[in-house]
Amino acid sequence: MEGWDKTTKSTLTQIPLLTTKAGPRDGAAWTQRLKEEYKALIAYTSMNKANDNDWFRISAANPEGTRWTGKCWYIHNLLKYEFDLQFDIPVTYPATAPELELPQLDGKTHKMYRGGKICLTVHFKPLWAKNCPRFGIAHALCLGLAPWLAAEIPILVDSGMIKHKDDVASSSES
Amino acid sequence: MEAELKEMLNDLENLKRSLPDPSLHSSIDELQLRVQHLTDLAKSAPVRRSKVKDMSAEVVDSNPYSRLMALQRMGIVANYERIREFSVAIVGIGGVGSVAAEMLTRCGVGRLLLYDYDKVELANMNRLFFRPEQVGMTKTDAAVQTLSDINPDVVLEAINLMNSPNGVGSELDLSYTLNITTVEGFETFMCSLKNKTFRPEKEGNGVDLVLSCVDNYEARMVVNQACNELNQTWMESGVSEDAVSGHIQLLIPGETACFACVPPLVVASGVDERTLKREGVCAASLPTTMGVVAGLLVQNTLKYLLKFGHVSRYLGYNALKDYFPTMEMKPNPQCPNAACLERQKEYILAKPAREAEAKAKMEAEALPTTETPLHADNEWNISVVDDSLPEGSSSQSSDTLPQGLVHELPAAEEYKHASTVEQPASSADDLDELRRQLEALNAV
Numbered sequence: 001m002e003g004w005d006k007t008t009k010s011t012l013t014q015i016p017l018l019t020t021k022a023g024p025r026d027g028a029a030w031t032q033r034l035k036e037e038y039k040a041l042i043a044y045t046s047m048n049k050a051n052d053n054d055w056f057r058i059s060a061a062n063p064e065g066t067r068w069t070g071k072c073w074y075i076h077n078l079l080k081y082e083f084d085l086q087f088d089i090p091v092t093y094p095a096t097a098p099e100l101e102l103p104q105l106d107g108k109t110h111k112m113y114r115g116g117k118i119c120l121t122v123h124f125k126p127l128w129a130k131n132c133p134r135f136g137i138a139h140a141l142c143l144g145l146a147p148w149l150a151a152e153i154p155i156l157v158d159s160g161m162i163k164h165k166d167d168v169a170s171s172s173e174s
Numbered sequence: 175m176e177a178e179l180k181e182m183l184n185d186l187e188n189l190k191r192s193l194p195d196p197s198l199h200s201s202i203d204e205l206q207l208r209v210q211h212l213t214d215l216a217k218s219a220p221v222r223r224s225k226v227k228d229m230s231a232e233v234v235d236s237n238p239y240s241r242l243m244a245l246q247r248m249g250i251v252a253n254y255e256r257i258r259e260f261s262v263a264i265v266g267i268g269g270v271g272s273v274a275a276e277m278l279t280r281c282g283v284g285r286l287l288l289y290d291y292d293k294v295e296l297a298n299m300n301r302l303f304f305r306p307e308q309v310g311m312t313k314t315d316a317a318v319q320t321l322s323d324i325n326p327d328v329v330l331e332a333i334n335l336m337n338s339p340n341g342v343g344s345e346l347d348l349s350y351t352l353n354i355t356t357v358e359g360f361e362t363f364m365c366s367l368k369n370k371t372f373r374p375e376k377e378g379n380g381v382d383l384v385l386s387c388v389d390n391y392e393a394r395m396v397v398n399q400a401c402n403e404l405n406q407t408w409m410e411s412g413v414s415e416d417a418v419s420g421h422i423q424l425l426i427p428g429e430t431a432c433f434a435c436v437p438p439l440v441v442a443s444g445v446d447e448r449t450l451k452r453e454g455v456c457a458a459s460l461p462t463t464m465g466v467v468a469g470l471l472v473q474n475t476l477k478y479l480l481k482f483g484h485v486s487r488y489l490g491y492n493a494l495k496d497y498f499p500t501m502e503m504k505p506n507p508q509c510p511n512a513a514c515l516e517r518q519k520e521y522i523l524a525k526p527a528r529e530a531e532a533k534a535k536m537e538a539e540a541l542p543t544t545e546t547p548l549h550a551d552n553e554w555n556i557s558v559v560d561d562s563l564p565e566g567s568s569s570q571s572s573d574t575l576p577q578g579l580v581h582e583l584p585a586a587e588e589y590k591h592a593s594t595v596e597q598p599a600s601s602a603d604d605l606d607e608l609r610r611q612l613e614a615l616n617a618v
Contacts (some may be wrong), residue, residue: 021510024357031605038608045615057616060609066357070616090355092395095434095510099355099392113390114292125391129437129583132510 004143012142015044021133023093024066033094033136034065040138055149056141058085065089068137072102074149076157079164085145097128098137100145108161111152120144179213225326229255229282238325239282251480258327260479261372261381263287265354265397267313269464270411270471271387272303277472278328279321285329285372286321287381288314289363291353301461333366354396364400383475384408387468389457391438391583398433401425402513405520407478411471413464414440415457418493420467422474422486428517430487431503434510437581441490441499463493492578499578510586 004012018036022029041058048054058070066089073082083105087098099117106116113119124144128135135143156162183206190202223238231243245251260283264271267290275286290313294304308316314332321330354363370380384406386397394410401408405427413420419441425432470489477483490499505518575581 025360035603035605035608038605038612042608042611042615045612049615049618059613059616064357088353088356090392090396091357091360092355092392092399096355096392096395126584129585130587132586 008142008146011044011047012139014047015138015142016040017134018094018136019133021094023091023095024064024089025091030065037065037136037138040136044138044142055146056085058137058141061086068098072141072145072149074153076154079157079166081153081157081162081164094133094136097125097135097140097144100140100148105156105162109152109156111148118145118148120148123147175216176213179209179216183209183213222323222326229258242281251482254480257282257476257480258284259373259376260383261285261287262475262479263289263367263381263384265289265384265386266388266393267317268292268387268389269298269301269459269461270413270468271385272301272313272317273465273468274385274387274411274472274475275317275321276303276324277468278475279325281472281476282325282327285331287331287333287366288317289333289354289366290314290317301459301464329372331366333362354400355392360396360400363396364404367400367404367406379404379406381406382479385471385475386410387471394433394438398425399511399513402427402432402511402517405517409471409474409478411467412440413459413467417458417460417463419491420463420470420493421488421490422467422471423488424474424478424485427514428505428519428521431505432509432511432514432517434514435506436503437583437585439488439490439575439579440582441492441497442578442580463491466491466493490579495578497578499576501576501579 016036016039018033018040020029020033020036022033024030026033045054045056048056055074056070056072058068061067061069067086068089069084069086071082072085073080075081083102086101086103089098090096097120099113100120101116102112102118103116105112106114111119124140124147127143128140131139153162157164186202186206186209190199190206193199193202226238229239229243230237231240231246233240233244242257243254246254262278262283262285264275264278264286267275267288271288271290275288278286292313294308294311294313294316296306296309298304299306303320304313304316305320308319311319312332318330318332321328353359367379367381367384370376372380376382384397384401386394386408388394388397389412394412397408397410400406407424407426410423410425410433411421421439421441423439424430470486470491474486474489478485486500487502488500490497492498505514505521507515507518509515509518
C-alpha cells in the first residue's frame with residue numbers, strides 16, 4: 001500500500017472486508033457473497049456521505065447481481081463532471097476484478113481499453129490479487145475508480161476532451 | 175478480357191506491318207510486350223482451388239499437401255493425415271491468434287473455431303495477416319475470408335464475441351455478440367467447445383486443443399475456468415506490452431499447474447525495469463515477436479496433436495537477449511480454482527492405471543532387443559552414462575523460478591479468519607433488505 005494517500009488508506013480500512021469466495025455461477029455461495037457486497041457498499045456509501053465525499057451511485061441491474069449500473073462524478077475547479085458507470089461481474093470473480101466501464105469516455109483517453117474499460121493494470125490489479133477474496137465492488141471503486149478519476153478527469157477537462165454540461169448547453173444555444 | 179487483349183495484340187501486329195517507317199517498329203514492339211504482360215496477369219487472376227478429398231503424398235506442383243506429407247517419408251510424423259480429424263479453438267484473433275490460425279490452415283487442420291469481439295483497424299497493420307482493405311470488418315469475418323481462400327478444406331467456425339450493452343448475446347447472422355467473461359458469454363463459450371457435430375464419435379469435448387491468444391489476464395482466467403471444468407487441454411500464449419518478450423505454456427488440467435495455481439509467469443525484460451516507460455494502455459507490438467510466439471505456439475500444437483518430438487510445458491522468449499527459458503510447473507494442491515482441484519484428484523486416482531500402461535509400453539518396446547555385449551573387450555573401460563535427469567527433478571516447485579522468469583501478479587495473501595468485526599448497521603442478512611438499504615442511500 002505504499003504510494004497511496006492517507007485519506008484513501010484510512011477510508012479503505014473502514015470498508016468491511018468480504019469472506020465468501022464465490023462467483024456468479026456458485027449458486028447459494030454467490031448469494032452469500034452478494035450480501036457481503038451490499039454490506040460493504042452500504043458502509044462505504046454511508047461513510048462517503050458522512051465525510052461529505054459522496055461520489056458515486058451503483059445498483060444491481062439484474063436480480064442475479066451480475067450486472068451493475070450507476071453514476072460517478074468528480075469535482076474539478078468547482079464544477080461537477082458526471083459519468084455513467086457500468087460493469088459485469090466476471091465468471092472468474094473474485095479471482096479477477098470487475099472491469100469498470102465509463103462508456104461516455106470511450107475513445108477520449110488512451111488510459112482506457114475498448115468499450116470504456118478503465119486501465120487498472122499498474123496501481124490496482126496487484127492489490128486486488130493480493131487481497132482476494134477480501135476485496136469486493138466497494139474496494140474496486142475506492143482503489144480503482146476513485147484514483148483513476150482523480151488522475152484523468154483534470155487532464156481531460158484541461159485538454160478540452162470533455163466539457164462541463166453547462167458549457168455544452170450554452171455553446172449549443174448560442 | 176483475355177480475348178480483348180489478344181485482339182489488341184493482333185491489331186498491333188497489323189499496325190506494325192502496315193507502317194512504312196521502320197523506326198517506329200521498336201516502340202510498337204514495346205507496346206506488344208506490355209500487352210503480353212497484361213495477358214499473363216489476366217491469366218493469373220484469382221481462382222479458388224477446389225476441395226481435396228484425401229491428402230496425397232504425390233510430389234507434383236499442384237498438390238497442396240505434398241510438402242506436409244513428406245514429413246512421413248522423412249520419419250518425423252507417423253501419420254500426418256490425422257491432422258484432418260483435429261479441431262482447434264483459437265480464442266483471440268489478434269497478432270498471435272491470426273498468424274496461428276493461418277499456420278494451422280496451411281497445415282490442413284480439420285476444423286478451426288475462431289473467437290474474437292474486435293474489428294480490424296489500421297493500427298493492426300504493423301502485425302501480420304490482416305490487410306488494409308479489411309479495416310472495419312470483424313476480425314473473425316476477415317480471418318474466415320482469408321483462410322477459406324488459402325485452404326478451403328478447413329472447416330472454419332467464427333464466433334464473434336462482442337461486448338453488448340447488457341452483456342447478453344444476441345444472435346446476428348452466424349456470429350454471437352457477447353463477451354466470454356460474462357455469465358452468458360461463458361455459457362456460449364462452453365457450449366461451442368462441447369459441440370461434437372464435426373466428429374460425433376470423438377471422446378470428451380468437441381475440440382482437441384484450445385489456444386489462448388488473448389491479451390488480458392481476465393480472458394485468460396476465463397479460458398482457464400472453462401478448460402478446467404471441461405477437462406480440456408489448452409495452450410496459453412502471450413507477448414509482453416513492450417513487445418520484446420513472450421511465452422507459450424501447455425496446461426493439462428490436473429497434471430500441470432493451471433493458470434490460477436500460481437500467479438502468471440512472464441519473461442523478465444532483462445533490462446532495468448525502472449528505465450521502461452509505462453504510460454497509458456497503448457501496448458507496443460512487433461510483427462517479429464508476435465510471429466515468433468505464434469510459430470512456437472503452433473509448433474508445440476503440431477507436436478502435441480501429431481505426437482512427435484518433445485511437447486514443451488513452458489517456453490519463454492526474451493528478444494533482447496535471445497534467451498529461451500523452459501520449465502515445468504506442478505499443480506498447486508491449494509489452488510483457489512475448485513475445478514482444478516477436482517482434476518488434480520482425478521489425476522492422482524488414475525496414477526496406477528497410468529503407470530501400468532507405461533510399464534506395458536516399455537516392456538513391449540524392450541522385448542525384441544536381446545541383450546548382447548556390443549563389444550567383447552573394453553580395454554579403456556568406456557561406459558555409456560544415461561544423461562537424462564531422474565524424473566521429477568526437472569519440474570520445479572512454483573517458488574523457485576528459473577533465471578529470467580518473474581511473476582506478473584502477487585499471490586493472494588493468507589486469509590486470517592480473524593474476528594470478523596460485525597458492523598451493527600449491517601446486521602440485516604436478507605438480500606432484499608440489503609438491496610433496499612443501498613437504494614435508500616442512493617436516493618438521497
